[in-house]
Amino acid sequence: MTISMSTPDFLIERDRDRCIKCQVCVRQCANEAHFWDEEEQKVKANDALCVDCHRCVTYCPTHALTIRKYPLEFRENANWTASTIKAIYRQAETGGILLTGMGNDRPYPIFWDHLLLNASQVTNPSIDPLREPMELKTFLGRKPDQLKVEDGRLVEEIPPQLELEVPIMFSAMSYGSISLNAIKSLAAAAERVGIMYNTGEGGLHKDLYKYGKNTIVQVASGRFGVHPEYLQAGAAIEIKIGQGAKPGIGGHLPGEKVGLEVSQTRMIPEGTDAISPAPHHDIYSIEDLSQLIYSLKEATQYQKPVSVKIAAVHNIAAIASGIARAGADIIAIDGFRGGTGAAPLRTRDNVGIPIELALAAVDSRLREEGIRNQVSLVVGGSIRNSADVVKAIALGADAVYIATAALISLGCHLCQKCNTGKCNWGIATQNPQLVKRLNPEIGAERAANLIMAWEHEIKELLGGMGINAVESLRGNRLMLRGVGLSDRELNILGVLPAGE
Amino acid sequence: MKRVYAREEICGGCKLCEVHCAVAHSQYPNDIIKAFLKQKTKPIARILVEEGRPISFALQCRHCEDAPCTKACITGAMQKDPVTGIVANDETRCVGCWTCILVCPFGAIKRDESGHKVASKCDLCATVGGTPVCVQNCPNDALVFTDELWRR
Ligand code: SF4
Ligand code: SF4
Ligand code: SF4
Ligand code: SF4
Numbered sequence: 001m002t003i004s005m006s007t008p009d010f011l012i013e014r015d016r017d018r019c020i021k022c023q024v025c026v027r028q029c030a031n032e033a034h035f036w037d038e039e040e041q042k043v044k045a046n047d048a049l050c051v052d053c054h055r056c057v058t059y060c061p062t063h064a065l066t067i068r069k070y071p072l073e074f075r076e077n078a079n080w081t082a083s084t085i086k087a088i089y090r091q092a093e094t095g096g097i098l099l100t101g102m103g104n105d106r107p108y109p110i111f112w113d114h115l116l117l118n119a120s121q122v123t124n125p126s127i128d129p130l131r132e133p134m135e136l137k138t139f140l141g142r143k144p145d146q147l148k149v150e151d152g153r154l155v156e157e158i159p160p161q162l163e164l165e166v167p168i169m170f171s172a173m174s175y176g177s178i179s180l181n182a183i184k185s186l187a188a189a190a191e192r193v194g195i196m197y198n199t200g201e202g203g204l205h206k207d208l209y210k211y212g213k214n215t216i217v218q219v220a221s222g223r224f225g226v227h228p229e230y231l232q233a234g235a236a237i238e239i240k241i242g243q244g245a246k247p248g249i250g251g252h253l254p255g256e257k258v259g260l261e262v263s264q265t266r267m268i269p270e271g272t273d274a275i276s277p278a279p280h281h282d283i284y285s286i287e288d289l290s291q292l293i294y295s296l297k298e299a300t301q302y303q304k305p306v307s308v309k310i311a312a313v314h315n316i317a318a319i320a321s322g323i324a325r326a327g328a329d330i331i332a333i334d335g336f337r338g339g340t341g342a343a344p345l346r347t348r349d350n351v352g353i354p355i356e357l358a359l360a361a362v363d364s365r366l367r368e369e370g371i372r373n374q375v376s377l378v379v380g381g382s383i384r385n386s387a388d389v390v391k392a393i394a395l396g397a398d399a400v401y402i403a404t405a406a407l408i409s410l411g412c413h414l415c416q417k418c419n420t421g422k423c424n425w426g427i428a429t430q431n432p433q434l435v436k437r438l439n440p441e442i443g444a445e446r447a448a449n450l451i452m453a454w455e456h457e458i459k460e461l462l463g464g465m466g467i468n469a470v471e472s473l474r475g476n477r478l479m480l481r482g483v484g485l486s487d488r489e490l491n492i493l494g495v496l497p498a499g500e
Numbered sequence: 501m502k503r504v505y506a507r508e509e510i511c512g513g514c515k516l517c518e519v520h521c522a523v524a525h526s527q528y529p530n531d532i533i534k535a536f537l538k539q540k541t542k543p544i545a546r547i548l549v550e551e552g553r554p555i556s557f558a559l560q561c562r563h564c565e566d567a568p569c570t571k572a573c574i575t576g577a578m579q580k581d582p583v584t585g586i587v588a589n590d591e592t593r594c595v596g597c598w599t600c601i602l603v604c605p606f607g608a609i610k611r612d613e614s615g616h617k618v619a620s621k622c623d624l625c626a627t628v629g630g631t632p633v634c635v636q637n638c639p640n641d642a643l644v645f646t647d648e649l650w651r652r
Contacts, residue, residue, distance in 0.1 A: 020536035022519045028512075059639065061519050062533055426512075432554035437512040439640045 005089040010052045011068045012045040018064035019043060025056035025065060030422040030434055053415040055424035087345070098345035101418025101428060103245055103337045103382055103404060106349050111356035111489075112388045115395075116498060118479045120466035127468050129459035135469040136455060138167040138399050140236075140376040141305040141329045159329065160305045162216075162236050164399060165194030166455045167470055168389060170447075171334075171380045171401030172218050172240065172309070174202025176253045176262045176274065177341030177418070178407075179435040182427045185410055185443025187211040192448040193455075198401075201240060201251060201276060203265040204230050216307065219296065221250055222276030224266040228299065236330070237296050238307040239289070241280070244338025244355070244381040246347045247311030250276035253341075257421055257430045290326035297327075305329035312336060312358035312381065313351075317365035324366060324375040332401060333358055335381025339404040341428055342419035355381040356395065360493045363396025363475060372475075386457035395493065396475040409450040410443045501585035502647040504624070504632055506557040511549070511642035513556030517634035518545035521560075524625060524633040541614030546622040547634045548608070558634060558643060560622035561608040563587045569600035569609065578619070586626050594618040 012033060021043055025034040033049040034056060036042075050067060057065045074082050087098055120126040127134070141161035148155040170186045177200065184207065190197040191214045198216040199208075203225015208215070217234035219226050231237055242248065253262075253274035263270040283289050293306050307330035308323045310316070316333065323331050335355025340348065359379045366372040379392050380401030392400050408414065411425040418428035426438030458470070467473050481498040482490045490497055519532070526535035526543035535543050547560040563580070567587045570578045577593035578600050580586070589600075596617030601609045612620035625632040635643045 017537075018533055020519070020533060022515070022536070024514055024516060024519065027514055059514055059516065061516060433513075436510050436554065437640065439510040439642070442641060 001093060004093060006048075006086060006093070007072050008047040008050065008070045009086075010050040011047050011070045012050055012056075013066040013068060014043065014045065015064045015066075018062040020062055020064075022061060024059050024061060028055045028059045028424065030424050030429075030431070051415045051417045052413075053417070053424045054413045099342055099419045100345045100348060100416055101340060101342055101420075102414055102416040103339040104349050105416070108336075108354065110382075111354055111485075111493070112384070112391055114483055114485050115356070115391050115480050115493070115495065116483060117387070117390060117394070117461060117465065118481070119464040124466045126466050127463040129456075129463040132463075132468065134459040134462060135471070136166050136458060138164040138470060140164065140307075140378065140398055142375065143373040145373060160236075160303055162196060162305055162330070163194075164196065166451055166458070167393060167397075167399035168383075168451055168454060169195050169216070169378065169399060169401050170197040170406045171332075171338075171403040172198040172200035172216075172238065172243075173341070173403055173407075174200030174218075174224075174251075174253075175205050175265055176202045176257055176430070177251075178428055179423075179426055179430060179438060180205055180207070180261070181435050181438040181440045181443065182407070182410060183208065184440035185438065185447055186406060187214065188440065188444035189447035189451065190214040192444065193451045195451060196235060198238060199225075199234070201225075202253075202262070203267065204233055205261065205265045209233055218309075219292075220276050221278070221280045222274060224268065224274060224276070227267070231296065231299050231304075234304070236305045236307055237300065238309050238330075238332065239280075239292060239296070239328075240309045241283070241289075242309070242311035242313075242334070243340060244311045244334030244336050244352055245340035246343040247313050247336075247352045248278060249344070249347060250278045251342075252276075254421075259430055262430060286322040286326050289323065293327045307332050307378070309334060311338075311351075312353045312355055314353060316353065316358045317361040320362040320375075321365055321369055321371070324371050328375055330376045330378055330398075331362070332378040332380065333362065334401070335379065337382035338380055339382075339407075340418070355379050355392075357489075357492050359392060359395050359397055360477075364494055367475075386454040387461065389454060390458055390461045390473070391480060393470060393473050394476050394479045395495075396477070398474065405450065406447055409446045410438060411446075501563065502624075502645055503563060504558075504560060504622075504635055505644045505646065506559065507642045507644065508555060508557040510640050511557045511638075512640055513549055513551050513553075514639065515549045517547050517558045517638055517643060518549055520633045520637040521545040521547045521622075525620075525623075544610060544612050544614065544620050546610070546620055548610070558638075559606060559608060560634070561587060561604075561624075562606055563622075563624065564605075568603040568605065572599045572603040574599055584626065586624050587621070588623050588626065589619050589621055591616065591618045 031049045052067050139161040142159040186197040196216050201220030212233045215234040216236045218238045220240040255271045255273045308328040309332040312335045336352030376398040378399045379397045383400045383402050423429040426434050477494045480495040482495045483498045522543035522545040523532045523535040527539050528534040549558045575593045577590045609621045612618050635645045
């Protein structure tokens with residue numbers, strides 16, 4: 001095959017009146033899309049290599065660069081779109097599975113955008129969060145069925161809880177899938193704003209133990225980097241069953257990314273592929289899951305809440321009920337738009353269900369069964385802004401997980417090439433040349449700023465509704481109204497249509 | 501005295517410090533495009549990014565306490581200011597003999613042959629005042645301007 005039928009996705013435009021030939025773009029593009037032509041003394045570009053990550057655009061000191069969609073059109077066809085055709089060319093050339101990074105980018109309905117929030121008018125006063133106290137503190141974990149008080153004191157101990165200043169956490173991203181500098185940024189930001197970050201299945205690097213009280217340590221099917229100190233190191237433990245971007249499949253970290261430090265942290269030989277099996281081979285039922293939950297509790301003297309993370313799939317309500325009964329303290333549900341460092345394209349784009357529907361279904365089911373207090377619900381899978389957070393809490397979530405938004409705060413431009421290991425922003429890469437581009441001090445400040453900004457906005461929205469504690473919004477679906485939704489969808493979401 | 505310290509562990513080697521240094525010391529200090537496209541000779545940066553991937557760091561004159569270049573200078577053009585501590589080259593007196601280049605232990609002096617042949621080196625942006633432009637423009641905070649000895 002001497003001719004490739006693949007054509008560029010993007011076009012690099014350089015304004016020659018502005019280009020000063022500094023070659024900053026040449027040095028910044030790890031895809032080597034820009035190059036210096038010594039003979040002509042000009043910077044030139046190879047469009048086919050560009051992935052539209054905007055690194056060169058942001059760094060070009062004269063703003064000489066623009067990246068456009070490549071203008072080449074196929075004959076218009078609503079069925080056979082350019083991306084569909086190009087995918088076939090690629091597979092015809094390689095014979096392989098199509099891989100991608102980040103979350104589902106297909107135009108499925110986004111239910112958050114069909115839900116509207118309430119505000120107070122006349123009959124009840126709204127609250128100004130700048131003048132009056134507003135409580136966002138959140139405790140995650142099993143709540144007792146009833147509180148027994150004698151002589152003004154609690155008689156029974158409250159099960160272990162995770163304490164959050166804001167009902168937002170950074171969700172699982174492993175060392176290996178993202179760089180150590182990216183994790184350091186998130187860990188330090190979590191410490192600063194009083195929330196949690198999550199190790200993912202990559203183990204805990206030695207430099208990160210100091211962030212223990214803001215860490216959720218994950219135990220996934222590969223059991224990478226899991227040992228007693230690791231389990232003790234965090235504030236909570238999370239069993240990862242599934243991930244929204246690729247429900248039903250395990251993880252795969254290619255050997256090239258397993259350098260010395262990743263290998264030490266994961267406890268696997270350098271240069272070997274880190275393959276997490278699709279299922280946990282010791283969990284084939286809810287009873288098996290219960291055994292692992294209690295083994296982990298036993299290993300940590302019942303001092304830490306145990307979370308179970310699952311992908312949102314068809315039978316989610318029944319599965320969640322089983323997990324609650326198996327003894328989990330927190331259930332984390334990841335919707336079908338959740339991000340990933342690498343996933344098969346067809347799985348990412350076609351498997352799972354929207355988090356909004358999954359959350360509503362699970363919250364309703366647990367309430368009906370009278371076991372809602374036994375678990376906290378954390379949802380993730382494309383929470384894009386503070387309004388999504390508020391809507392999720394009104395639908396029944398105790399807190400949300402964010403990962404894509406957190407990475408965007410560090411500089412991610414959603415080019416979806418995390419799987420290539422050439423992340424120009426120093427995030428989804430282990431290449432030392434690229435990793436050092438992300439200064440963890442700057443990263444921590446940016447990620448912390450994001451959470452603080454959302455915190456202010458959440459308070460504004462709550463105040464507008466006349467609510468002064470996030471606790472009063474939790475599961476308060478009367479604060480939501482649906483627009484442009486079918487009766488059935490409204491029914492599942494448990495919200496009234498706007499106007500009713 | 502305040503000096504510029506490089507943080508090698510987070511320098512990405514973009515060389516934006518070089519670009520902005522060159523502009524600040526050109527005929528068009530406020531117009532980056534004109535500095536490079538209109539000025540007859542290519543503007544010269546007085547900071548130099550040393551690279552051996554993945555290591556890179558920006559280097560400029562250390563403004564040594566006991567600066568060898570000031571001693572070697574045959575015309576007295578290279579002087580250390582007793583008040584500010586800045587080692588500066590008086591280009592009206594410099595004859596371009598490059599003796600200073602030979603003795604600088606850091607290789608921080610460059611030849612400027614664009615006009616009157618002179619030695620070109622970092623002046624800590626003393627003429628601009630405030631924080632040197634390389635520090636101001638480093639996108640990753642990999643340059644620090646401080647009077648404490650910088651330690652990681
Ligand atoms: S970074 Fe901008 S000014 Fe510099 S060579 Fe590239 S396009 Fe030209
Ligand atoms: S891949 Fe990124 S850095 Fe490279 S040319 Fe495209 S936008 Fe610029
Ligand atoms: S993490 Fe990096 S590679 Fe992945 S989408 Fe963001 S910018 Fe692209
Ligand atoms: S601007 Fe900063 S990151 Fe870029 S080469 Fe200079 S010191 Fe290094």
